[in-house]
Amino acid sequence: MHAERPTITTADRPVTSDRQASFTVPGLSIEQGARVADCLQERLVALSDLSQTLKHIHWNVVGPHFIAVHEMLDPQYHAATAMIDELAERIATLGGVPSTLPRRSDDVREWNDYSLDRADSLAHLGALDMVFVGVVTGHRDAVDLVGEIDLISQDLLVGQTRQLERFHWFVRSHLADWAGGMANAGSTTELGAARSVAAKSRRQRKA
Numbered sequence: 001m002h003a004e005r006p007t008i009t010t011a012d013r014p015v016t017s018d019r020q021a022s023f024t025v026p027g028l029s030i031e032q033g034a035r036v037a038d039c040l041q042e043r044l045v046a047l048s049d050l051s052q053t054l055k056h057i058h059w060n061v062v063g064p065h066f067i068a069v070h071e072m073l074d075p076q077y078h079a080a081t082a083m084i085d086e087l088a089e090r091i092a093t094l095g096g097v098p099s100t101l102p103r104r105s106d107d108v109r110e111w112n113d114y115s116l117d118r119a120d121s122l123a124h125l126g127a128l129d130m131v132f133v134g135v136v137t138g139h140r141d142a143v144d145l146v147g148e149i150d151l152i153s154q155d156l157l158v159g160q161t162r163q164l165e166r167f168h169w170f171v172r173s174h175l176a177d178w179a180g181g182m183a184n185a186g187s188t189t190e191l192g193a194a195r196s197v198a199a200k201s202r203r204q205r206k207a
């Protein structure tokens with residue numbers, strides 16, 4: 001549940017609320033609907049961050065593979081945008097108040113902004129791999145959590161996770177070698193992954 005905020009009023013009469021509505025989908029209690037909506041709101045913010053990160057890389061990627069990465073990311077951005085709308089409308093259907101506004105996003109965000117700015121294409125992909133690890137893991141956790149209450153919302157998340165994992169594979173395929181190793185193996189942060197990939201590229205150029 002998000003933090004309580006003062007109600008905005010006009011002449012002391014409430015005109016807006018971020019609270020659960022007095023309805024949810026048939027078959028769920030109001031409390032169950034609110035729990036599912038809260039979980040979906042967290043995934044909504046995660047996908048909103050992902051979509052902004054994909055555009056950020058689309059704009060700031062440089063190097064020999066510029067056009068391939070630049071063009072690969074736009075369909076992923078558009079797919080993420082469609083997922084955002086689908087999630088937001090499900091939250092509203094459940095009686096929640098979907099939002100990707102910065103104030104509401106800060107209530108649920110437990111991760112930092114993407115670490116890289118202008119950078120080589122493979123460095124960005126090394127870092128984007130870490131982003132997808134976070135988003136996919138969060139979606140899978142939400143699949144388990146929501147599935148205990150609402151199979152319809154779970155179905156939506158399952159479909160999105162399948163799509164996200166496919167995009168993740170696109171990214172990882174740029175980092176993988178013929179033996180199945182990864183250029184950013186062992187990295188746990190976006191900057192660490194970018195550094196590992198850059199170091200491997202340097203070694204390959206020298207060889």
Ligand SMILES: [Fe+2]
Nearest residue numbers: 058059070074
């Ligand atoms: Fe563009």
